[in-house]
Structures are given as C-alpha cells and as structure tokens.
Amino acid sequence: MSNFTDPAILFFVFGILAGSLKSNLEIPPPISRFLSLYLLMALGLKGGFALAQSGLTPGVLVDLGAALAMAFSVPLIGYVVLRRFLSGFDAAAVAATYGSVSAVTFITASQYLDNHGVAFGGHMAAAMALMESPAIVFAVVMANHVRRRMNSRAGPNLAERGEKPLLGSNPPLGKILHEALTDGAQLLLLGAMLIGLMTGEAGQSAMKPFSVDLFKGMLAFFLLDMGLLAARNMGQLKGQSPWLVVYAVLGPLVHAGLALLLAWTLGMSAGNGALLMVLSASASYIAVPAVIRHAIPEASPSLYFGMSLGLTFPFNILLGIPLYLLAAQQVLA
Template structure:
C-alpha cells in the first residue's frame, strides 16, 4: 500500500489539517496517554513473543550492539556540530533529542513493514529501548562540564549523572515496553494466542487514533519554528538523513536483514519528543524547550512519518541483499 494511502498516515495528515485551521477537535490528555501506553505494551508483547521463538542468537547480539553504537555516535557527532550553531546548553539538549528515538515513528515503521510483508526481528523493540537513554546521559555530562567551568548553575547544583540515570531507567514508558517484552518471552506461543485480540487486532486502529492526536499536536508546534536559525532548521531536516545513512552502513557491516536494517535506519533518523524532553526539562533547565521540542515535533517527526519511512525503506531495499 502506498504510504500516503495508509489509514494511519491519513489520520495523521487529517490531524495536522484540523490543527492548522484552528479546529476545536482534541484528544483528551488521559486518552492520549492511554493510547501511547497501549502501543508500547503491544509492541513489547510482539517483540517478546518473537524473542521467545528465536532465543538469544548472534542476530540479537548484533542488533542490540548496533543500536548501542548508534546511540553513542549520533549524539556525539551532533553535539560537535550543534555547539557551533547555538549555545552549549541548547546544543546539548538538541543533540540528546536527536540522539534518542521516537517510539511512535518506530511503531509506525513496524506497521509499514507488516503492510509490505517484510519480516523483522522481535529484538528490534529492545534495540529501541537501548537507544533511549545514552544520549541523555551524554548531554548531562556535557552541560555539567560547562557548569563546572563557569561555576554557575540555574539552581545552585549540578544535576548528577546518577540522578539522571535513575530517571531514565525508571521512566514509565520504557519500563512498560521492557516489562511487556518480558511477559511475551515468558508466556511464549500460548500468551501470543491469548493476547492476539488485544495486541494484534486492535493495533492498527489504536495507532491511527494516536497519530490523529499527534497530527493535532504537530500543528500546534509549527509556530515554534518561526524565527529559528535556518542552520538549526537544516539540521532538523538533513540530520535524520545523515543519521539513517550511518545506520545503514552499520547494518551492512553487520549483515543485518532488510527489515532490521530498515528499522535501525528509522530509529537513527528519529528524534524523541516525549521521554527526552521530559528528562531535559529537569536536567538542563537552561535549554529552551521551544527550540528542541519545536524542531523535533514540528519538523522532524512529520517529515519522517510522511516521507522518511518509505524513503528509508527504498534505500534499504537498494543496498541490503
């Protein structure tokens, strides 16, 4: 199916349009949170069931290793570029945002592969979880170094790596994903059959409903892009393409499958707009949320959802045997 004709993508575009015309259509916050948690739970179960069948293999080790490598390389490279374009605090925050991942972009990509009837490994859900936190920890290290040099902080104390690590690893969304994956591994085929009406049959409709909400939210973030540096706008547009290219090279070096290579490219190209901004608000209060959230949600997320996913798949098809 053409990506533009996918009902979930059409609902996203509808949400953007409704937001741009200032409609009073909205999804209540508790429902939006439930949809997000449902999608993570269903994804975790799906990955767990797949891992229960495959077990711990060399492919699993390679996939998780590739994810961890990218989770370190991308924010490190991004920070070196961004600190030339803006201040150190904003540079660290943006690098962390783009060094982490978007669960919704990943879930949409999984649904895309299902539509293309292309197989992929269940451990890629775990790869997404692996890529969530390293960028945040690196950003805190950078800003604490800057604070030490200037001997000033916004609240009189340095936000420790230990504190940030605890916040990252105990984040509810990440715990739910990993917990659901563990349930899937332990329950195996029997659990898969029992949970199919919940985690399979309802999945597409729930994703479409959530993307409608994300479309409305994206439209609200468009004004945050006004007045931003064109160089930062270019980073939000071109950075994901470069990151996906790095991921493709890693995937080729490790000889990953087409489906896994594509998902690794999507993860590398995505940017967090939920977990990381929440952590950054506490860890780097000096950074502007309007900047890093506006770029990731107002520009990168819609580009990836509408154009990026089919583009990354075409590139992966071309180079992955």
C-alpha cells in the same frame, strides 16, 4: 506513494490539517496517554513472542550492539555540529533529543513493514529501549561541563562582589540516570516483552485480539493526536536560525545513512536494518524533553521540542519511513 494510502498515516495528515486550521479538535490527555501505553505494551508483546520463537541468537546480539553504537554516536555527532551555531546548553539538549528515539515513529515503521510483508526481528523493540538513555546521559555530562567552565570563568569576579555563581549546581547524574532508566513507558515496553518471551505461542494466541486486532485502529487514533500536536508546535521555530530547520531534516537523513552503513557492514537483514535507520533518524519528543527540561533548565524547550515534534516527526512519518525501507532493501537485500 503507498504510505499515503495507509489509513493511519492519513489520520496523521488529517490531524496536521485540523491543527493548522486551529480547529478545537482535541484528544484528551488521559486518552492520549492510554493510547501511548497501549501501543508500547502491544509492541513489547509482539517482540517477546517473536523472541520466544527465534531465541537470543548471535545475530540478535549483533543487532543490539549496532543499536547501542548508534545511540552513542548520534548525540556526539549532533553536539559537535550544533555547537557551531547554538549555545552549549541548547546544543546538548537538541543533541540528546535527536540522539534518543521516538517510540511512535518506530511503531509506525514496524506497522509499515508489516503492511509490506517485510520481516524483522522482535528484538528490535529491545533495541529501541536500549537507545533511549545514552543520549540523555551524554547531554547531562556536556551540560555539567559547560556549567563548570562558565562558573570557573565568572567565579573570581563574582566572589569579589560576594555573589553566588551564575549557574545553579549540577543535577546529580545518578538521579538523571534513575529517571531515564525507570521511565514508566520504557519499563512497560520491556515488561511486556518479557511476558511475551515467557508465554510464547500460548500467550500470543491468547493476546491476539488485544495486541494484533486492535493495534491498527489504536495507532490511527494516536497518530491523529500526534498530527494535531505537530501542527501546533511548528510555529515554535519562528525566528530561529534557518540552520536548525536544515538540521531537523538533513540530520535524520545523515543519521539514517550512518545506520545503513553500519547495518551493511554487520550484514543485518533489510527489515532490521530499516528499523535501525528509523531509530537513528528519529527524535524523542516525550521522554527526553521531560528529563532535559529539569536537567538542563538553561536550554530552550521550544527549540528542541519544536524541532523534534514540529519538523522531524512529520518528516519521518510521511516521507522518511518509506525512504529508509527503500534504501535498506536496495543495499541490504
């Protein structure tokens, strides 16, 4: 597959191998953070420049609406399925992780489409930003529901013994919403997109050495770090239900299939449809786990973090992206 001749993807594979061999190769966290911010800033600028050329057309609004529809549908479907073999808290946390998106998967996919000459709209970066938060809100609401139900069942017995409720108070939804919507990485993406939209062609020429020429090398460096992290998190799923492994691979395929059906129904282009599939199939391993760790402390971080980073992320980077593009081209072209 041509994906395995891409230097950035090969650096990801190299990172997995080095991590599996327990090498001491490591990207310092501040550098990893810088690379992440650079990629989001460059992606936002590219999206803004593209939007400046195309404008906010009805087609753009339809694509953004499709993204929001998937952002609400995926965590709901995931929770219903996961609740069959996980606790309510773990099911909510995993559903939020898979209902949200992976910026790095999206960035890698957009570069893959560029490499293959497949056109897509810059507004799809805004779609990614829109898909970040609904899953977090859904998970917090479901976790609060589980807490209330458990406390109502245990409350009378605890009151007789003079004890406090089994579970802590529910985190304020407003605070969770604020954390989700003001996340620094997401704000940088949107801010860069706005700047690109405002400066247009002149800004594109001025920023080309930064947002275009450096992009491929920075992505390769960052994927090396992601490969190392993925390898070191694969072991977190040892001893877990084999159904979780199945969900970590088949779940994204089902989500991508639903996105393809929606894209076909709405008449989306192959490039935009492929990116909607990538967003729907991806799983967050940065923003959502950071919020969920505090919002749903009863859930197991090794579960949702290990699934998203140890299994789903490598699957999407190595196999999923080419598969989603192929399916989009077959159905939407």
